[in-house]
Amino acid sequence: MLSTVFAGIELKNPTVLASGILGTNAELLLRAANSGAGAVTMKSVGPKERQGHNNPTVAVWEHGLLNAVGLPSPGYKEIEEEFELLKKSPVPVIASIYGANVSEFVEVAKAIAEKKPAMVEVNISCPNSEMHGQLFGCHADSGASVISAVKKEIGEIPLIAKLTPQALNISEIAKACEAAGADAICAINTVQGMLINIEAHKPVLHFKKGGISGPAIRPIAVRCIWDIFEAVKIPIIGLGGVSNGRDAIELMQAGATAIGIGSGIYYQGTGVFKKVCEEMQEWMKANSYKSVKELVGIAHE
Amino acid sequence: MLSTVFAGIELKNPTVLASGILGTNAELLLRAANSGAGAVTMKSVGPKERQGHNNPTVAVWEHGLLNAVGLPSPGYKEIEEEFELLKKSPVPVIASIYGANVSEFVEVAKAIAEKKPAMVEVNISCPNSEMHGQLFGCHADSGASVISAVKKEIGEIPLIAKLTPQALNISEIAKACEAAGADAICAINTVQGMLINIEAHKPVLHFKKGGISGPAIRPIAVRCIWDIFEAVKIPIIGLGGVSNGRDAIELMQAGATAIGIGSGIYYQGTGVFKKVCEEMQEWMKANSYKSVKELVGIAHE
Amino acid sequence: MSDLPKICRIKKIVQETQSIRTFFLGIEIKAIPGQFVMAWLPGIDEKPFTLTAAGKEIAITVQERGKFTKALFAMKEGDSIGIRGPYGNGFDFKGVKKACIVAGGCGAAPVLLLAQELKKKKIGLKIILGARTGSECLFKKNLGKTGGLYITTDDGSEGEKGFTTTTLEKLLQKEKFDCVFACGPEIMLSKVFEICEKHKIKCQLNLERFMKCGGMGICGQCAINEWLVCRDGPVFRNEQLQKMPEFGKFARLKSTKKVSLQEYAQWRQ
Amino acid sequence: MSDLPKICRIKKIVQETQSIRTFFLGIEIKAIPGQFVMAWLPGIDEKPFTLTAAGKEIAITVQERGKFTKALFAMKEGDSIGIRGPYGNGFDFKGVKKACIVAGGCGAAPVLLLAQELKKKKIGLKIILGARTGSECLFKKNLGKTGGLYITTDDGSEGEKGFTTTTLEKLLQKEKFDCVFACGPEIMLSKVFEICEKHKIKCQLNLERFMKCGGMGICGQCAINEWLVCRDGPVFRNEQLQKMPEFGKFARLKSTKKVSLQEYAQWRQ
Ligand SMILES: Cc1cc2nc3c(=O)[nH]c(=O)nc-3n(C[C@H](O)[C@H](O)[C@H](O)COP(=O)(O)OP(=O)(O)OC[C@H]3O[C@@H](n4cnc5c(N)ncnc54)[C@H](O)[C@@H]3O)c2cc1C
Ligand SMILES: Cc1cc2nc3c(=O)[nH]c(=O)nc-3n(C[C@H](O)[C@H](O)[C@H](O)COP(=O)(O)OP(=O)(O)OC[C@H]3O[C@@H](n4cnc5c(N)ncnc54)[C@H](O)[C@@H]3O)c2cc1C
């Protein structure tokens, strides 16, 4: 009932652990996999070691999370061991990569491709570092230049372009990525925001601004997925604010084939994958659907 | 304690009824004024009669509202009577105008200026109509062209440019508006989103997409106000998700001189102005502030 | 807390008169008599309807008029529609010992639950029910069970020939009421109000305006002067009606343009 | 529900040893012994600290080490800091009739509340408290009130000269405990674990890792193999420790790079 195919890869269910959540080591990824995720995404990895920002890096507000972790990374050279352990994964493992320019993306992609992950996600959308990503994801031509360069390196491995809702017209970016060789789209990354602690009269995050995730951004995710679905033929991992079965089904009806879960781990723990799957199944039974594949994009009819 | 000056206009308190909420007639504006608002904004008016979209036009979801009312308007010619009644207003009345192109904006501005509102808000940011506004607010040059044309018409009346958080770089738009003659900025308008009713597998709003307002967008408002405050010298009406005193103080610390309230009316009724003011006052006493003016932008220090 | 339309099934459809049907819906809503729900037909529109049954299963009673109601009339038992609510203040009968209800046309819908509630509370009740013609008299039987029923028709095909308001005038000559509750065409309501003011009787009138946000009280579409029919109403009292110059005279089109009630009615046609 | 830092005042500062101070804070937090809070100095950083008092007024006990703790030590009574929490699982003493606590250095902090709670519940308790030197023995008095206290120092300036773990070995030769609770340098903890495994005694060890989201359990920074110190811990038991190859060997730098505990300690310097 829940099994599906995403960019040629079989998934036992459409839930996917989102990048940057838990994915710092292989064991946590395996834990998410063993807790019911249909696929898991590693934390985005860059060309060299990077500290990220000082704390506070994550804040929980009334309607979601706000984070500026700042793309910490040991650098791709340090994560060989994780790939060894990940061979035990019962579900597909998606590697996620970032860079400050096309050649950095290419350098990381080349090394990562050798490790043969099930897919490679190209993060052209992180809002939390001054120089990384964001710009690529906001402009069709620069986004496409990263995607086509990475695609050349990774060959047969399906490439997922991870997009930002900050783009003026996300469907244009998606189309450019598709034309440049992307096999799938992942949307959305976080939405730029800020919170101030009024007693301290200081921004809550050390980096001041951060990315909003969780329940507050779900309607933004639905809108972006809707637009992308109308613009491209390649499949979409939809994410943003999913923490129950209804949320997941909403994003699928908007056009997502698979469903990423990030902040949901905060709200529900790693049990969130099982919970979402069970709730989807219950709803599908009550509403006479036989396969999740039937749900994809049906709100467009 | 709460009195302040905004773009040269005295306000007994910094709360302002946001455009599009209640502002369809003079009596409702007076009701908001008599309920404690420091100023009130009329519903945005356009050049001719316009129906707006079919219902559902507004939806209440878990973390905010979503609306696509679609800028219905009787057209500026039909609202003369309202201005007559508004002469009784105990607080400044802000007119709000929209148009599909510069000459429409000019046409409306000219007629409205004759009615001598306390200020004129130029809505270059409504996301809910196919042709109106949005584009102006997303590009510095087109935004500026509207502002300078309107400014020529309205002369001494302070001009407020209402901006959209959808712009790639809202501080650039604000700077361009300031250079074009805007006396103040209003930020933010709603954030584009969508909700789907999964049982109906249809978007909840008839127009499909709509603008998100209310609690969910507060961190986006704070981020935008922060950026605008760093970029311009003119004062800011900050709005987005305010429904209590703490929210208002947060937006002021980010850089707002006055605070718009829209969706807060849904959550709290017209009593929201009094409530927000009382809560601000209490907080200020507990934290040893003597005037709201001291709060403006202090999180930047 | 969200307040989104919930999809529910049409459980039963009852033909009340030639042009009026009651739709029983499989959704639980607790409500006060006079409150309304917003009914959504995806892809078509969303409109307000008074509840004519509340509790475990609700009902709305609808007259076929324009595009929306035509689409609704095309639906069968088992089909789905969206419902949100209840909204509005509803009628208030605290302290009322003897009541009169005046209902014109489809206006019988909002007062049905009220009449049943008054009967349950053993409150003395007279009902004046008006319609164009005898066959269009809505809820004749149900209302008859709750109190003394006076019927008036425009064509005299049933009951008294003439207007509900003439009957009300006569009744007031003989009897005293703590409150007159009324619903119907606004021209009738403004006459009811005039009569009540003259006789210094309290009244509660159920008003109607075109709605958008419908119940949220933010869009200002349903404004009558400083009041919002969807949140402050739909039921208004003497003190409010006295300060409501638009009552009986003006209403707002979808564009929010203010026009005479006549022009408003034409637009709805 | 939000979980943002709340600003509170430093009510009282107590100098515990030359390098350790307790900060009493004007904020109410109910907590289980062994749980921690995140303390925020705006503009500087945010770090985890075990609660050494909970309830109406909380306390954290801090050793001056790097940039953050230096900034905290520069603060006076009346100054403000941000606090969020409590987080983590804390110690579990259900069913425990006789307990042993082993605390090394600043590790006395997390066990103070535990010892007080065990005493209140009249659970038999032996405490082994270790420090570099006598004057750095944290909570000597307070812990002495809760059970039999054995002190060990590296330099022999107080109590037995040597390691806490040597004393633990000796104690286990004579006595039986339902559980050994321990906190201190990880090298000490891994020795405690070894001893407990050998004697087939249950243990609960309070571990430490660099934290970012600190308590939310999402960023993965505090990972030890498949566990998150901030959400699954900070207290871990035999069954977990047996499957925790990184315990006593590896930790993650701020970049999330995995390094040996030695390199981790050097980075912290
Ligand atoms: C609080 C409230 C409760 C309501 N309860 C009911 C109810 O219980 N049953 C019911 O049938 N309708 C009720 N209505 C009216 C209903 O919401 C619709 O307006 C009506 O059903 C017409 O819808 P339509 O789209 O089919 O027709 P439209 O296309 O809108 O109009 C076509 C025709 O209907 C007439 N008409 C429609 N609406 C009105 C109106 N508001 N006032 C005067 N004439 C009108 C027009 O004169 C014209 O003949 C209520 C309205 C409100 C505001
Ligand atoms: C769950 C938990 C509870 C904690 N409770 C307390 C507490 O109650 N009291 C307390 O003083 N600290 C506690 N800590 C440690 C505390 O969070 C800080 O890491 C510590 O105070 C150092 O901060 P700093 O920024 O001043 O020093 P840094 O700049 O981070 O480091 C400087 C020096 O501190 C040593 N050091 C710092 N942290 C560690 C560590 N985690 N492990 C080993 N050596 C370290 C280094 O070896 C070096 O000597 C706890 C940590 C965790 C994870």
Ligand SMILES: Cc1cc2nc3c(=O)[nH]c(=O)nc-3n(C[C@H](O)[C@H](O)[C@H](O)COP(=O)(O)O)c2cc1C
């Ligand atoms: C703490 C945190 C760290 C994140 N790190 C990354 C990252 O490294 N790479 C990336 O592509 N997205 C990252 N994201 C974004 C998520 O993958 C996801 O796109 C976003 O959180 C929206 O989904 P959600 O609402 O389910 O959390 C991060 C999000 C959070 C909350």
Ligand SMILES: Cc1cc2nc3c(=O)[nH]c(=O)nc-3n(C[C@H](O)[C@H](O)[C@H](O)COP(=O)(O)O)c2cc1C
């Ligand atoms: C129902 C509705 C209608 C609106 N109409 C207008 C409008 O006509 N002109 C305008 O500039 N903004 C309009 N807005 C935007 C608000 O003025 C405000 O910018 C936005 O809602 C954010 O503030 P809030 O979170 O306090 O609602 C509308 C908002 C809502 C919810």
Ligand code: FES
């Ligand atoms: S319909 Fe929107 S305020 Fe009543």
Ligand code: FES
């Ligand atoms: S510190 Fe983030 S998961 Fe523990």
